[in-house]
Amino acid sequence: MDIRLGYDVKKLFIIALFFSSLLHAQTVTIALAANVSYAMNELQTAFYKKYPDTKLRIVIGGSGKLSAQIKNGAPYDIFMSANMYYPEALYRENMAITKPRIYAQGALAILSQRPRDLTQGIKIVVDTEIRHIAMANPKTAPYGKASMEALKNAKLYQKIKPKLIFGDSIAQTVTYTMTAADLGFIAKSALYCLKMKKFKKDKNWIEVDANLYTPISQGIIITKYGSNNSAAKKIYDFILSKEAKNIFKKYGYNTP
Numbered sequence: 001m002d003i004r005l006g007y008d009v010k011k012l013f014i015i016a017l018f019f020s021s022l023l024h025a026q027t028v029t030i031a032l033a034a035n036v037s038y039a040m041n042e043l044q045t046a047f048y049k050k051y052p053d054t055k056l057r058i059v060i061g062g063s064g065k066l067s068a069q070i071k072n073g074a075p076y077d078i079f080m081s082a083n084m085y086y087p088e089a090l091y092r093e094n095m096a097i098t099k100p101r102i103y104a105q106g107a108l109a110i111l112s113q114r115p116r117d118l119t120q121g122i123k124i125v126v127d128t129e130i131r132h133i134a135m136a137n138p139k140t141a142p143y144g145k146a147s148m149e150a151l152k153n154a155k156l157y158q159k160i161k162p163k164l165i166f167g168d169s170i171a172q173t174v175t176y177t178m179t180a181a182d183l184g185f186i187a188k189s190a191l192y193c194l195k196m197k198k199f200k201k202d203k204n205w206i207e208v209d210a211n212l213y214t215p216i217s218q219g220i221i222i223t224k225y226g227s228n229n230s231a232a233k234k235i236y237d238f239i240l241s242k243e244a245k246n247i248f249k250k251y252g253y254n255t256p
Contacts, residue, residue, distance in 0.1 A: 012107060012173075017096060025069070026053065026054050026055070026229065026230070026231035027055045027057055028054060028055070028056055028077045028226070028229060029056075029057040029076050029077050030056060030076065030077065030078040030235065031061070031066040031074070031076040031078065031079045031080070032058050032060050032061075032080050032189075033060075033061075033062075033063045033066070033067070033081050033082035033142070033218065034060050034062060034169035034170045034172070035082055035106055035143060035171075035187035035189050035190070035218075036080055036082075036104075036218070037058075037060050037171060037191060038187075038190055038193045038251055039189060039247060039248060039250070039251040039253075041056060042250070043238075043239070043244060043247055044058075044131065046238075046247060047234075047235060047238050049135065050072055050238065051231070051234050051235075054235070056064070056235065058169065059076065060169070061168075061233050062137065062141040062168050062169040062170075063081040063082045063083060063086050063140070063141065063142055064137075064139065065140055065168070066086075067079070067081070067086035067087075067090060070090060070095060070172050070223055070225075071090070073225075074225075075225055077222065077225060077226030077229045078220065078222060078223065078232055078235055078236060079220065079221050079223055080103065080220050081100075081142070081218060081219050081221075082141065082142035082143060082218050083217065083218060083219065084100055084144035084217050084218070084219040085142070086124055086219075087100035087219035087220065090223070092222060093224045095223060095224050096222065096224060097226070098236065099129065099221075100220065101219060101221075101240060102218065102219055102256045103219070103220045103239050103240055103244070103248070103255075104218050104248040104253040104255050104256075105215055105216055105217050105218065105253060105254040105256070106143065106144055106188065106252075106253055107187070107188040107189075107208075107252060107253070107254070108150060108185060108186075108187070108188065108207070108208035108213060108216070109188040109190075109191060109206065109207050110122065110183055110186075110205060110206050111183065111184050111199065111205045112183050113177070113178060113183065113199075113204070115200075115203040115204060116203070117204070118205070118206045118229055119202070121206060121208075121209060122150060122151070122209065123154070123156065124183065125160045125163070126156060126160060129182070130163065130182045130183055131163060132162075132163055132164075132165055132180060132181040133160060133163045133164050133165070133181055133182065133183045133185070134164075134173045134174075134177045134180070134181035134183070134184035134186075135147045135148070135164055135165070135166055135173060135184070136167050136168075136172075136185070137166045137167065137169075140168065141167075141168070141169055141170055142216060143170045143173075143185070143187050143216065144167075144170070144173070146213040146214065147162040149212070149213040149214060150185075150208050150209070150212035150213040153212045154212055165176055165181060170187045171189070173186055174186050174190050187209070188252040190220055191205060192252055205221075220236065220239055220240070226243045
């Protein structure tokens with residue numbers, strides 16, 4: 001009888017340890033701009049080495065849509081936007097507990113699946129062989145807004161307006177570029193994922209002249225919802241760290 005009692009106590013102790021570990025493990029939900037998704041795996045790996053007991057839940061989308069979801073009470077602890085506008089608006093409306101800070105600056109690229117003469121730069125869009133051009137929705141996706149700005153500053157928008165097809169996010173725009181369009185305006189960061197490395201600079205892709213659009217400064221905040229999650233500060237500080245900046249650079253970003 002004593003042996004059986006000792007076994008039961010040991011079993012209860014193991015169960016208690018298990019549930020204690022669950023209580024100590026914290027989950028942080030990040031609303032993530034789609035362009036950052038290409039770098040996020042490496043960022044997560046580096047973060048988990050420092051904080052193995054903190055788990056990250058990633059929700060990917062266009063920054064405008066994610067911002068609207070936060071306003072409507074979505075349970076996101078961190079917002080990593082593709083611009084500063086949406087984080088700043090949330091901060092002004094008391095929906096963030098930290099002032100927006102720039103974690104990276106993105107760049108625009110033009111991608112074609114098939115090799116083309118890209119020496120003419122953005123003017124390739126008026127080529128008669130180009131019938132469909134993918135672009136992120138400029139109303140909700142900062143990279144779409146930058147793409148539209150570049151076309152208008154190059155005085156090409158009116159000429160190619162009928163060719164445009166819009167994705168809800170830059171990730172969907174990449175998909176359209178690979179399936180339904182002849183060219184696409186994408187985030188340069190997308191070119192650093194494994195499936196895109198087969199594409200060659202100046203043959204399949206070129207950077208868009210940075211003078212044609214406002215710099216794409218990307219901002220991070222801890223939301224008001226995240227104020228109750230002590231682990232949110234861990235990922236927030238990590239994203240702004242030198243280690244994270246070095247990872248962002250590997251994916252084509254500039255860092256402040």
